[in-house]
Amino acid sequence: MKKFIVLVAAVMACVTLLASCAGGGAPELKDVKDELVSLIEASYEINGIFFGEGLPTYERGGSYDRKYGLYDPNEHEYAYYEYVTQESPYLFVEQIKAAAEKVYTKDYLEDVYLMAFDGYADANTGRITTARYLERGVNLMKYAFGDTDSFNILPGKRLYKFDTLEIIQPSDESFMNVSVDSYLEGDEGNILNVNLRFKKTDGGWRLDGPTY
Numbered sequence: 001m002k003k004f005i006v007l008v009a010a011v012m013a014c015v016t017l018l019a020s021c022a023g024g025g026a027p028e029l030k031d032v033k034d035e036l037v038s039l040i041e042a043s044y045e046i047n048g049i050f051f052g053e054g055l056p057t058y059e060r061g062g063s064y065d066r067k068y069g070l071y072d073p074n075e076h077e078y079a080y081y082e083y084v085t086q087e088s089p090y091l092f093v094e095q096i097k098a099a100a101e102k103v104y105t106k107d108y109l110e111d112v113y114l115m116a117f118d119g120y121a122d123a124n125t126g127r128i129t130t131a132r133y134l135e136r137g138v139n140l141m142k143y144a145f146g147d148t149d150s151f152n153i154l155p156g157k158r159l160y161k162f163d164t165l166e167i168i169q170p171s172d173e174s175f176m177n178v179s180v181d182s183y184l185e186g187d188e189g190n191i192l193n194v195n196l197r198f199k200k201t202d203g204g205w206r207l208d209g210p211t212y
Contacts, residue, residue, distance in 0.1 A: 026171035035205050036178065036198060037162050042103045043211040044157065049096060050116050051212060052154045054132065057082035057142050080145035081134060091140050093117055093133060105199050105206045115151075154212050156184040161191075174200040175208075 049055060058064045060071050060082055070083060090096045096116075100109055114120055119131040132151045134141045143151065164181040171177050176198040181191050197208040 025173065026167050026176055027173065029165060029167050032176075032205065033162075033165060036165065039103055039198070039205065039207050040160055040162075040196070040211055043207060046100050046103050047154060047210065047212050049090070049100075050112055050132070050151075051210075052152055053149070054142050054151060055084045055088045055090060055140070057084055057144055060144070078134070078136060078141060080130070080143055081136075081141035082144040084133075084140040084142055088140075093135055093140065096133070101206075102203070103207055105201065105208045107199075108208050108210075156186065158182050158212050159185055160211075164193075168195070176205075 058070055065071055084091060090099065097109075097113070100112070104112075115129070116132045117134075119129055121128045130143060132143050134143075159182060161181040161183075164179075166179045168177050168179045178196045178198060179193060180196060181193050183189075183191050196211060198205045199208045200206075
């Protein structure tokens with residue numbers, strides 16, 4: 001019996017050591033819920049900048065353009081872009097990035113930034129997609145060519161039933177998977193359960209995937 005007790009104690013010690021090496025478990029929902037909810041709510045604005053209507057602009061041929069002559073019809077380099085209005089909360093790329101990185105991880109934003117600020121070429125089709133935003137001197141411009149905004153891909157505003165938030169596995173002290181019921185605004189009867197990912201950063205928790 002004594003040998004059995006010693007063996008059990010040794011096994012428990014090994015389990016404790018392994019758990020310590022692997023890091024702690026996921027936090028309690030009550031300790032992080034407010035932060036997670038704030039991130040989800042803050043994501044609406046960021047999603048809109050990148051994937052929704054985007055920042056407001058002075059329309060080509062609009063009243064502001066006619067009054068101040070903003071656009072030169074003979075200039076072709078920026079012919080598909082419009083100036084972001086001075087009333088916009090963001091007037092520079094770095095301001096947009098600073099706001100986005102308070103909500104999303106830099107890993108997730110890497111591809112988002114490529115689409116938003118650099119543009120890219122599809123290796124399979126050869127199709128070139130221009131950037132949504134460009135800085136021209138001290139002015140920020142947004143792509144605005146055609147009747148349909150190809151960057152506006154949001155199906156609507158996805159709302160979340162925060163009382164259904166649940167931390168699910170796999171999750172630990174630095175990474176969380178969260179299950180939550182959601183629906184598109186105006187379609188409350190069509191509930192969709194989704195999983196959202198969060199990562200712990202030096203600045204706190206951040207979303208590691210889209211919320212739309």
